[in-house]
Amino acid sequence: MQADSEEPETMEFDVLIVGGGPAGLSAACRLKQLAAAAGEELSVCVVEKGSEIGAHILAGTVFEPSALAALFPDWQERGAPLQTPVSRDEILLLRDSETASRLPNLLVPKNMHNHGNYVISLGNLCRWLAEQAEALGVEIYPGFTAARTIIEDACVKGVLTGEMGVARDGSHKPGYVPAMALRAPYTLFTEGCRGHLGKQLIAQFKLDEGRDPQHYGIGIKELWDIDPALHEPGLVVHTTGWPLNENDATGGGFLYHAQNNQVYVGLITDLSYSNPHLSPFDEFQRLKHHPRISRYLAGGKRVAYGARALSKGGFNALPKMSFPGGLLLGCDAGTLNSSKIKGSHTAMASGMLGAEAVFEALGNGLKGAEISDFAQRFQASALYRELYAERNFGPAMHKFGNYIGGAIAFFEQNILRGSLPFTLHDRLADHASLKPAAECSRIDYPKPDNRLSFDRLSSVFLSNTNHSEDQPVHLRLSDPQLPITVNLPIYDEPAQRYCPAGVYEVTAADDGSGKQLQINAQNCVHCKTCDIKDPSQNITWVTPEGGDGPNYPNM
Numbered sequence: 001m002q003a004d005s006e007e008p009e010t011m012e013f014d015v016l017i018v019g020g021g022p023a024g025l026s027a028a029c030r031l032k033q034l035a036a037a038a039g040e041e042l043s044v045c046v047v048e049k050g051s052e053i054g055a056h057i058l059a060g061t062v063f064e065p066s067a068l069a070a071l072f073p074d075w076q077e078r079g080a081p082l083q084t085p086v087s088r089d090e091i092l093l094l095r096d097s098e099t100a101s102r103l104p105n106l107l108v109p110k111n112m113h114n115h116g117n118y119v120i121s122l123g124n125l126c127r128w129l130a131e132q133a134e135a136l137g138v139e140i141y142p143g144f145t146a147a148r149t150i151i152e153d154a155c156v157k158g159v160l161t162g163e164m165g166v167a168r169d170g171s172h173k174p175g176y177v178p179a180m181a182l183r184a185p186y187t188l189f190t191e192g193c194r195g196h197l198g199k200q201l202i203a204q205f206k207l208d209e210g211r212d213p214q215h216y217g218i219g220i221k222e223l224w225d226i227d228p229a230l231h232e233p234g235l236v237v238h239t240t241g242w243p244l245n246e247n248d249a250t251g252g253g254f255l256y257h258a259q260n261n262q263v264y265v266g267l268i269t270d271l272s273y274s275n276p277h278l279s280p281f282d283e284f285q286r287l288k289h290h291p292r293i294s295r296y297l298a299g300g301k302r303v304a305y306g307a308r309a310l311s312k313g314g315f316n317a318l319p320k321m322s323f324p325g326g327l328l329l330g331c332d333a334g335t336l337n338s339s340k341i342k343g344s345h346t347a348m349a350s351g352m353l354g355a356e357a358v359f360e361a362l363g364n365g366l367k368g369a370e371i372s373d374f375a376q377r378f379q380a381s382a383l384y385r386e387l388y389a390e391r392n393f394g395p396a397m398h399k400f401g402n403y404i405g406g407a408i409a410f411f412e413q414n415i416l417r418g419s420l421p422f423t424l425h426d427r428l429a430d431h432a433s434l435k436p437a438a439e440c441s442r443i444d445y446p447k448p449d450n451r452l453s454f455d456r457l458s459s460v461f462l463s464n465t466n467h468s469e470d471q472p473v474h475l476r477l478s479d480p481q482l483p484i485t486v487n488l489p490i491y492d493e494p495a496q497r498y499c500p501a502g503v504y505e506v507t508a509a510d511d512g513s514g515k516q517l518q519i520n521a522q523n524c525v526h527c528k529t530c531d532i533k534d535p536s537q538n539i540t541w542v543t544p545e546g547g548d549g550p551n552y553p554n555m
Helices: 022-038 066-071 122-136 196-204 280-287 291-297 344-363 374-379 382-389 393-416 456-462 482-491 529-533
Strands: 010-012 015-018 044-048 088-094 100-102 139-142 146-152 155-161 164-166 172-177 181-183 186-189 216-225 235-241 251-257 262-270 301-311 326-328 475-477 504-508 515-519 539-541
Touching: 015 022, 015 155, 015 344, 022 044, 022 066, 022 122, 022 344, 066 344, 122 139, 146 181, 146 196, 155 186, 186 196, 186 344, 196 326, 216 280, 216 529, 235 291, 235 393, 251 291, 262 280, 262 291, 301 456, 301 529, 326 344, 344 374, 344 382, 374 382, 475 515, 482 515, 529 539
Parallel strands: 010 181, 015 044, 015 186, 044 139, 088 235, 186 326
Antiparallel strands: 088 100, 146 155, 155 181, 164 172, 216 262, 216 301, 235 251, 251 262, 475 539, 504 515
């Protein structure tokens, strides 16, 4: 997006990084390490929309420490928050709401074994990475959104931060803060899955030309305090089958035993599902009632809730990552390894790879010129080899379901010890996968019991989500009529079900003329599912005021 013609106040850096997640912070640390080793001064800035580093970070998380060890070989001495090594794995095939079978370890695809990994809070790891970055001299600005990209002469020159103190009618409230221009020869975009600027850059520079469409899942997660007698630190449980298979959907559940008698429990629902009546939130509530999950939660207390989309397209959907003036890295590009159910170490590896490329470019005097050899650098990396080897996993799951898809993964990883000599593709975008509601079975979800299952609003409360009510709505409808003229009659308006935060409601129109789509933007947990799954591609997520949104503790 082009910057306004009237230039606001400007700050200039050598490298600007948009997003304070694992990719962005790893890139920042690596840049300063390289500069220190070369005896050079390099100004690096990280801008983060959350109120603090980690506030918007949500993941499982079982963490593979390979990239962390490459960035900080002495991470243990530095006190990185990896305190719960995985003790054992269980993969459960949930046959129905009552029964399950454990998959023998010999039949588990090798990428799903977690020996040597850790159960962690990714938010806390990012907070720790931010401390390392600041100690190296990185400037970090939380609470500031990167609202627009500055593009001049077809080259990215930086970003404009979002204004603060703007009322819904566009007027300036007391305490108004204007936008600021953050400029740099190179900008690294590490916003996480479905980054709103990354989405624009992919379209503007045609970075996805010739690639499969990106595919996504929505991950919904809770943190529970449980009975110490039921707690087994380091136990990692994954589930497949029920409840999603009852509605021809794919994905899987997880339950990870962390430290301090706490567990993470969640469900990932692939957004390729076809039944518009399906509600990922309510599927997750059902999952917790399965005896193999409820046995750990019984008598416990839910203490946190969150939701976030994740990129699952893998290697086949990776866009070109370089363009004049910058790079698209980490989950902004879609580097998650879905066969491992892990994206943190790949995001970190991507960030470091980008940092090394930018440092070399600056050293060669390339002030904003496209790093045209980045594709070759990526192809020579261990990250490329890891993602290439799992390129059939996602398409196999979408085309053949979890059971046959899992069998293909087992054959590739355990028998062939490599990938098939051909590539499977999934070229149907997630937003195009919905069938008309009249062709699909309605789903009657049980009411929450407020012991294991809960409603959306009480869940959002636990995410500590807050938005100033008197500000422009950050969920934009390109055509305000489409929800009622198209989505409601054809798809029974799926937004009221796929949103995990109760943002979208179908209500009586204010003028009594019929129905309307009500947008409760204050509830938004920034998961981006609406931007992805809306069948009309009518909803665009943009940044609200800096610092708004969820504030996740220990997630």
